Amino acid sequence: MKPILETERLLLRELTPDDFDAMFEIFGDAETMRYYPQPYSRETLEAALQRQFKSYAENGYGLWAVILKSENKFIGDCGLLTQDVDGVQELEVGYHINRQYWGQGFAPEAAKACFDYAFDTLGRTRMISLIRPENLPSRRVAEKNGLRIEKKVLWRDLWHYVYVLTKE
Numbered sequence: 396m397k398p399i400l401e402t403e404r405l406l407l408r409e410l411t412p413d414d415f416d417a418m419f420e421i422f423g424d425a426e427t428m429r430y431y432p433q434p435y436s437r438e439t440l441e442a443a444l445q446r447q448f449k450s451y452a453e454n455g456y457g458l459w460a461v462i463l464k465s466e467n468k469f470i471g472d473c474g475l476l477t478q479d480v481d482g483v484q485e486l487e488v489g490y491h492i493n494r495q496y497w498g499q500g501f502a503p504e505a506a507k508a509c510f511d512y513a514f515d516t517l518g519r520t521r522m523i524s525l526i527r528p529e530n531l532p533s534r535r536v537a538e539k540n541g542l543r544i545e546k547k548v549l550w551r552d553l554w555h556y557v558y559v560l561t562k563e
């Protein structure tokens with residue numbers, strides 16, 4: 396499948412139904428999902444995948460598969476999500492990486508490509524990431540890409556920082 400984005404070490408392409416098992420290794424894992432209300436069930440993940448397929452069709456973007464080029468391996472997802480934050484439609488960069496591949500800078504590398512895509516290809520001028528204060532690894536990813544905390548919001552019943560990156 397044709398990649399949407401390429402970085403030094405990664406390819407980002409659309410998710411397919413064949414990615415379900417590799418996605419479930421991430422979303423079904425309690426340690427990985429510790430900052431979420433709970434790990435996803437197979438049914439919840441199936442619904443989440445279907446939402447991405449719908450988003451590709453409607454918007455041309457969504458969460459994409461992250462492929463490690465050197466191993467030709469699916470290691471996570473990263474991409475663009477439309478979120479309602481206090482009644483405002485915002486475009487978010489989100490990411491989830493398989494625990495075996497944490498700590499090698501893959502999330503910030505993939506996220507940077509998504510921010511660049513949103514600014515340069517989609518013409519956006521403001522992007523966000525919604526991150527729970529306790530999720531220090533994710534906050535580091537945002538900070539590595541230069542995002543700044545704008546405010547704290549109750550989002551889906553949990554406090555989140557709204558990290559923002561803008562382009563003039």
Ligand SMILES: CC(C)(COP(=O)(O)OP(=O)(O)OC[C@H]1O[C@@H](n2cnc3c(N)ncnc32)[C@H](O)[C@@H]1OP(=O)(O)O)[C@@H](O)C(=O)NCCC(=O)NCCS
Nearest residue numbers: 427490491492497498499500501502503525526532533535
């Ligand atoms: C957040 C996440 C995507 C970061 O991915 P990554 O590719 O490991 O990112 P990085 O390599 O830049 O590491 C980011 C930070 O994670 C922490 N970290 C690194 N290795 C780690 C490990 N083995 N275990 C726990 N935390 C670790 C470090 O604080 C690191 O910051 P540092 O580089 O300044 O030391 C990953 O931890 C993850 O998938 N978490 C679960 C899903 C999630 O919470 N997504 C974000 C929702 S807002």
